[in-house]
Amino acid sequence: NAGVMQNPRHLVRRRGQEARLRCSPMKGHSHVYWYRQLPEEGLKFMVYLQKENIIDESGMPKERFSAEFPKEGPSILRIQQVVRGDSAAYFCASSLRTSAGNTEAFFGQGTRLTVV
């Protein structure tokens, strides 16, 4: 059972370009979370998705950022018109849902975005 797969591992974009980050959850997991880690900071929640639905996007900037988790295929985090401040490590996590609601999330290796 493959773990959470993120690609690309490293992404370099010029200011103003678009960045697309992909995340394939673990097999059987239907819950996906995106987190961002800025340099010298902890992980910050961005968005929580279930298949075809955005459940909570309260941590995502209102402009330029969007996320989707289609019925088929990976979850995509899209950043339009990137700026230098978007440079960070972006982590995707997936989880099952237990009846108790408590379950650990499994993380991918992250995508390191560098905006030049």
Add this chain to the structure above:
Amino acid sequence: DQQVKQNSPSLSVQEGRISILNCDYTNSMFDYFLWYKKYPAEGPTFLISISSIKDKNEDGRFTVFLNKSAKHLSLHIVPSQPGDSAVYFCAASDRNAGNNRKLIWGLGTSLAVNP
């Protein structure tokens, strides 16, 4: 406002001794706590968790203690091994979040275990 605080950015321990990593939280609605370990250039790896109905959970060399009245938890690693050297993150989730068990993270403690 940092709801989960790890006040020690780094910790150095001798191999074979105990490592104690601390975490404090401010939100009394947090009911589930997790510790993750992270190596450079990798994603966090789940270590151990504890529900607020317990005060201790043990898994091999790792034990997590929860003191709800003090809003404090700690991770004990004994005996510490050089391979334990990593950044350790404390995370919490909120029962009021309903179906969204998003995690609120501390800033991490970098543990160095010296041979």
